[in-house]
Amino acid sequence: MLAGKRILLIIGGGIAAYKSLDLIRRLRERGAAVTPVLTRAAAEFVTPLSVSALAGQKVFTELFDLTDEAEMGHIQLSRSADLIVIAPATADLLAKMAQGRADDLASTLLLATDTEVLAAPAMNVRMWRHPATQRNLAVLRGDGLREVGPNEGDMACGEYGPGRMAEPLEIVAAVEAYFTAGPLTGRHVLVTSGPTHEPIDPVRYIANRSSGAQGTALAAALRDLGARVTFVTGPASVPPPSGVTVVPVETAREMLSAVEAALPADAAIFAAAVADWRVANAGSSKMKKGGGGLQLDFAENPDILATVSAMGAGRPALVVGFAAETDDVLAHATAKRLRKGCDWIVANDVSPATGIMGGRENAVTLITAEGAEDWPRMSKQAVAEKLAARIATVIA
Template sequence: MVAGKRILLIIGGGIAAYKALDLIRRLRERGAAVTPVMTRSAAEFVTPLSVAALAGEAVHQELFDLTQEAEMGHIALSRVADLIVVAPATADLMARMAGGRAEDLASTLLLATDTRVLLAPAMNVRMWQHPATRRNLATLQRDGVLTVGPNEGDMACGEFGPGRMAEPMEILAAIERALAAGPLAGRRVLVTSGPTHEPIDPVRYIANRSSGAQGTALAAALRDLGAQVVFVTGPASVPPPAGVEVVRVETAREMMAAVEAALPVEAAVFAAAVADWRVANAAASKVKKGSGGLSLDFAENPDILASVSRRGEGRPRLVVGFAAETDDVIAHATAKRARKGCDWIVANDVSPATGIMGGSENAVTLITAEGAEDWPRMGKDEVARRLARRIADALG
């Protein structure tokens, strides 16, 4: 599985750095090439000589190596690997990654790469559980960074809990999974997300309440299964995931045009909260208060889900819509599926009491031709992963 692959191994500064030596040995045994990079603090725990001897390659430590920088060596290192592995990934290194900082060779490589990254976190239990680390981890996962571990157990500091770096064989298994072609490899999938903004005048607009979090999570989950994702997003409050083709739009008509331009695709998932109406008489300049009142004329926006669902030639094999309802959720969503002509509807109750709209969790019902399937309330990332797996199964 790893034979013939090149792994860029970044060793962070922690007591768990000694496990990196065993990881290098196991990777080399299986035919992988390992390019080692060490932070300055890593050299306090394992010697560069030991790492180089096991890897069979020189250790890279300094950002400005004058023998290589004429060819931008630090950029080349970040691009030639099949996978970048950070083991151990310390709290400090994770914080620098999440903040987009490039202060040394390791952090610069991680910022300059478009290669997938796998982290094996290792730190004190309090550091692992600290809100700052949890925020950094969430940011990195949204960016498409993979993780393995940490495990729970006794630590060198004498405490017990989660924070121990995963064992080398666990990391090796995660590397093999990351390098394997996912079930959606080679499949082109469209995802829409976020709200649309329909202008009243140049500074005011009407819109639906949507953060774009669920659509963003779904695009990331499909990407992680190997799909080539076209992500058409309105002005969402969450950033788009890395590793997808991002198309930014403002209005429903712009989103319709972007969707049409993205076809053909094998699956299309319409998670965007598209405004049903636009202002037909939008003002060209700001409407001033006290100018005699404001009268708005509305026109219906194009029905993107129905339009794609009812296409003949070029219709995606699977079309999935979303239904955000505040009452009679199943009945309204079932009727929407029939009316729009899509294959599936993902329905959820977004009434204020649920806290779902704009929150981090979701509780959905998947409605298909076979009926309604209730899913338990869970994080939006897990909803996305579960739905992405179902899409992969449906496409076969």
């Protein structure tokens, strides 16, 4: 799929740089030409010799190199690629990009190009969650940065959480998706998915039975049509799709913040099963039995679908909500579309008898201003593909 494609690979300085060696191999076996650029910090983790041997090309490292400037120059180097990939994209590199700094070869290339950039972030979980990093990402997403990962897992530093660089094959899938022309190429679609977890105390929470399977399938189907997908997901039981920007969250309020940070978008699809309420008096330490009952006070969570639907400037052209109901599905979902102000509602019956909640199949009714359209029961992937194709007819 990548035959003849020219990839400029910028390798940042982090322990995940060792994965870039396998990434080069995977890209080249698919026909891509890889021109590698190492930051000075990256050269502490992988050697220019090993990178050059795998890429079959010279490695570029220095901004002020007389020979390189005379032969090609950093401006031409940055513009001769079909796609720029940063793997790993460290917190420092992301900060430089967001601030428009150009104090080394990598940051200068990124500032001097109009070629699209795909970043695979990799850093300590605390660095990833730091407000400064999240502010920088919000700026870069607004500038059109494409992302893949990070994943959640064990860190080299011994901590656990989001911040692991996507695996080489995940990055390759994102690269292939970029070059796959489809009706949604150049469009940005926001998808929410999974449940939210609302804490009772540090060890307990309120949740629902959503697996996130339908939202995940929908994000993948939109990606396959060429869209740039931002995937905001609660703690789902299915892994997120590759080739999309994954933003993990826990609570409804965190999901709203992530959605607002991901805008603008051409379409916003709210497939997440967001908790309507949160515990207002959540404990800061584990609650103990006291011989009596437990009294919990609840507060309403923000209504993410209604908030985005009511936006003036910046509202997506298409806003789609989901309605999981157990009775009077059509009546409740139709009323929900009007109450929330969204364009479409995808309704389904999740009563226990259907086996849909957490299962592999779905049977939905698409409700629009023109009326209701019943779809037959089918796999969640088939539902996703059909809905993605319908979305494409509106925003393509």
